[in-house]
Amino acid sequence: MNEEWTLWLTFILIGLLATTLPRASFIVLGERASLPDVVQKALRYAPAAALAAIVVPDLVLVGGAVDVINPKLGGAIAAVLATQVSRNPWLPFAAGMAALWVLR
Amino acid sequence: MSPSFRAGAREGFRLCLPVSVGIIPWALVTGLAMVGAGFTVVQAMGMSLIVFGATAQLGTLPLIVAGAPLWLIVATALVVNLRFVIFSAALAKPLSGGTLAQRWLCGYALTDGVFATTLERLCSEPDPQRRLGFYLAPSLWCALVWQTATLVGVLAAGSVPSDWSLEFMASIALLVLLVPMSKVRPMLLAMLTGGALAVLLRGMPLRLGVMVAILGGIAAGFAAEHWQHRGGRRDE
Numbered sequence: 001m002n003e004e005w006t007l008w009l010t011f012i013l014i015g016l017l018a019t020t021l022p023r024a025s026f027i028v029l030g031e032r033a034s035l036p037d038v039v040q041k042a043l044r045y046a047p048a049a050a051l052a053a054i055v056v057p058d059l060v061l062v063g064g065a066v067d068v069i070n071p072k073l074g075g076a077i078a079a080v081l082a083t084q085v086s087r088n089p090w091l092p093f094a095a096g097m098a099a100l101w102v103l104r
Numbered sequence: 105m106s107p108s109f110r111a112g113a114r115e116g117f118r119l120c121l122p123v124s125v126g127i128i129p130w131a132l133v134t135g136l137a138m139v140g141a142g143f144t145v146v147q148a149m150g151m152s153l154i155v156f157g158a159t160a161q162l163g164t165l166p167l168i169v170a171g172a173p174l175w176l177i178v179a180t181a182l183v184v185n186l187r188f189v190i191f192s193a194a195l196a197k198p199l200s201g202g203t204l205a206q207r208w209l210c211g212y213a214l215t216d217g218v219f220a221t222t223l224e225r226l227c228s229e230p231d232p233q234r235r236l237g238f239y240l241a242p243s244l245w246c247a248l249v250w251q252t253a254t255l256v257g258v259l260a261a262g263s264v265p266s267d268w269s270l271e272f273m274a275s276i277a278l279l280v281l282l283v284p285m286s287k288v289r290p291m292l293l294a295m296l297t298g299g300a301l302a303v304l305l306r307g308m309p310l311r312l313g314v315m316v317a318i319l320g321g322i323a324a325g326f327a328a329e330h331w332q333h334r335g336g337r338r339d340e
Binding site for chain 2: 004006007008009010011012013014015017018019020022023024025026027028029030031033034035040041042043044045046047048049050051052053054055056057058059060061064066072075076079080083084089090092093096097100101
């Protein structure tokens with residue numbers, strides 16, 4: 001399959017199934033449907049679990065093996081510390097990228 | 105457009121103006137990260153318009169770059185967006201006065217910021233047309249600001265050398281989202297479980313480990329909340 005074509009198919013499927021559908025779901029269904037309490041409670045943890053599952057391997061794996069002493073983890077720590085020091089939305093990005101470059 | 109729709113639109117727009125400014129850094133970073141992942145200007149803006157969701161975009165970039173199977177990319181994006189199902193359920197009643205096309209538009213344009221800012225007022229306003237304007241105007245305005253700032257980020261990234269590792273900005277952005285969530289104990293447990301399982305299960309075929317890790321994290325958070333709740337009751 002052509003790579004360019006696959007990429008656009010990926011965008012369309014994410015856009016339709018993974019963003020527009022959950023957003024429009026109950027607004028479009030109207031008052032005909034409602035969400036059980038237990039489901040609502042469980043769904044609250046989905047973003048945190050998913051984001052961590054995506055970002056943590058990127059920070060602690062080097063070439064497929066666990067190695068916690070690496071520039072990316074240093075950058076991540078700098079970025080998290082920056083969120084604690086100031087509310088400036090740019091600071092975590094500046095601190096994280098600077099730490100990554102320095103440690104590399 | 106009825107006068108009450110327009111009155112609601114003006115009011116909602118004014119209320120959400122600060123929110124629309126707050127999303128500018130995120131849009132710029134998302135633009136930079138997409139180019140960092142190797143997308144052309146057209147591909148990056150295509151993703152931005154079709155997907156229109158920073159978490160889904162930033163979260164799937166590493167998977168797209170790693171060549172993960174399509175179903176896993178879509179499933180991961182769906183999981184990070186499941187919160188919108190809850191938001192959508194909360195908005196169903198306030199927006200029920202719109203036509204079908206209007207309600208699809210309301211769904212496409214649903215964002216965290218406008219939802220959080222307008223919900224309380226939406227639930228207390230009696231006029232359906234006014235509610236529709238109050239929600240739609242700031243939502244569409246935020247979409248416009250978002251796409252414009254993303255384009256600026258995408259174009260700016262073109263003049264940045266590739267060894268600057270701009271794609272790392274996606275990881276930083278996800279961390280910045282995680283920090284406020286980590287202040288709630290069960291949420292922190294969901295994160296730690298999800299992160300640890302994703303690392304431990306990295307050898308699973310088809311990157312299935314990511315999905316198992318997410319489900320494990322949700323289960324851990326849900327169980328922790330349950331126990332915390334029971335413990336709290338015993339203390340009373």
